[in-house]
Amino acid sequence: MKLQFLIIFFLFLSKIEGQGGWTKEKGDLFAKVDLSIFSANKYYTPSGTELNTAKFNQTSINFYGEYGWKERLTLIASMPLLRKNSFETSESVYGVGDLRLELKYRLLKNFPLAISIGPELPIGRSNAFAANKINTQDKINLPTGDGEFNVWTTLAASGSIGKFYSSVYTSYNYRTKYKGLDFRDLYQFGFEVGVNPIGELWLNTKIKAQFSVGESKHAELGFVRGDATTYTLLSLEAFYKINKKIGFSATLLSGGEFIVPFQNIYIAPYFSFGVIYENKK
Numbered sequence: 335m336k337l338q339f340l341i342i343f344f345l346f347l348s349k350i351e352g353q354g355g356w357t358k359e360k361g362d363l364f365a366k367v368d369l370s371i372f373s374a375n376k377y378y379t380p381s382g383t384e385l386n387t388a389k390f391n392q393t394s395i396n397f398y399g400e401y402g403w404k405e406r407l408t409l410i411a412s413m414p415l416l417r418k419n420s421f422e423t424s425e426s427v428y429g430v431g432d433l434r435l436e437l438k439y440r441l442l443k444n445f446p447l448a449i450s451i452g453p454e455l456p457i458g459r460s461n462a463f464a465a466n467k468i469n470t471q472d473k474i475n476l477p478t479g480d481g482e483f484n485v486w487t488t489l490a491a492s493g494s495i496g497k498f499y500s501s502v503y504t505s506y507n508y509r510t511k512y513k514g515l516d517f518r519d520l521y522q523f524g525f526e527v528g529v530n531p532i533g534e535l536w537l538n539t540k541i542k543a544q545f546s547v548g549e550s551k552h553a554e555l556g557f558v559r560g561d562a563t564t565y566t567l568l569s570l571e572a573f574y575k576i577n578k579k580i581g582f583s584a585t586l587l588s589g590g591e592f593i594v595p596f597q598n599i600y601i602a603p604y605f606s607f608g609v610i611y612e613n614k615k
Contacts, residue, residue: 353524354501355446355492357438358402361615365399367415368583368608378596380550380562389422390600394431406443410436410452417458419476424466429459429478434486446493452486460512480559482517484509497530518562519547534575542567543593565601566593573610581610 358364375389398412414431436452458479466472490503503524509517522545528538546562567589575581588603589596 353488353490353503353505354526355440355448355490357406357408357440357448358400359615360402360405362402363400363611363613365611366397366583366608368396368398368585368606370394370396370604370606372602372604374600374602376602377600378598380598382595382597384596387421391418391420391422393418396431396606406440408438410434410438410450412436414458414478417478419462419478420464421474421476423468424464424474424476427459427462427464427476427478429462431458432479433457436486436488438488445491447491448489450486450488450490452488454484454486456481456483480512482510482512482559484517499528501526512559515552517559518550520563521545521547534581536573538571538573540569540571541593545594546597560598563598564594565596565599566590575610575612578614579612581612583608583610 370393372392372394373389375387377385377387377390379385394414395416396412396414399410401409403409411434413433416428417431418426418428420426432454434452434454436450438448438450440446440448456479458477458481460477460479460481461475462477463473464476466474485508486505487508488503488505490501492499492501494500503522505522505524507520507522509519511517522542524540524542526538526540528536530536543566544564546564550562552561567587569585569587571583571585573581573583583606585606585608586603587606589601
């Protein structure tokens with residue numbers, strides 16, 4: 335089969351960024367840039383069938399930032415600044431990912447409970463064709479963005495005791511259309527627990543499960559644009575501050591089917607390394 339007719343969707347795995355009930359103090363800034371490297375040949379179809387394929391590789395430089403705009407109100411931005419996609423049988427394609435902008439409001443002054451609204455703008459490459467290494471006339475689509483506008487709504491609560499903290503959240507993703515084809519909405523549940531065992535070292539673990547809403551109206555979206563992608567992801571992270579403003583993080587992320595089965599996703603353990611900047615007024 336010509337690769338130009340074989341268009342496979344893969345999940346652009348990203349770290350499970352913290353979703354908590356806390357907001358930044360006015361004028362406070364937190365920013366993180368990380369490098370992640372992902373490689374997998376295990377693909378789960380939209381029906382959940384496991385397949386072994388040519389190895390898919392992705393390298394990403396990602397940005398995540400929070401800014402305390404007003405009391406109890408935080409601005410959040412996140413996006414892949416550069417993404418490189420390829421199969422072991424194809425050339426590589428490059429591009430930015432989609433931009434997510436979020437406004438987070440703390441509902442209660444004396445308890446960390448917050449709601450956020452986060453539109454995701456389709457600024458990434460919705461089509462990026464990579465040529466086959468042997469026959470350059472054959473091409474496969476490895477987009478760096480999904481091509482559709484969507485909106486995340488998140489409710490999160492947090493608490494802390496001594497050197498321990500925890501957060502729980504739920505999110506709903508209202509998805510729209512790509513070239514007139516309707517996506518199915520998604521929803522997530524997540525939990526995080528962390529500890530400060532010594533000095534400036536923090537450790538945390540996060541779990542996130544994603545589910546799909548309703549039945550597919552357009553089966554072709556399942557492969558091309560990530561319609562109805564479901565998964566359970568688990569991450570372990572270590573974060574260390576070398577001074578008041580600069581820190582480093584290392585994250586291991588993997589997945590399992592103990593909450594929701596894999597559907598429409600490439601999956602494998604992967605690592606990331608990040609640099610963090612924090613400025614408190």
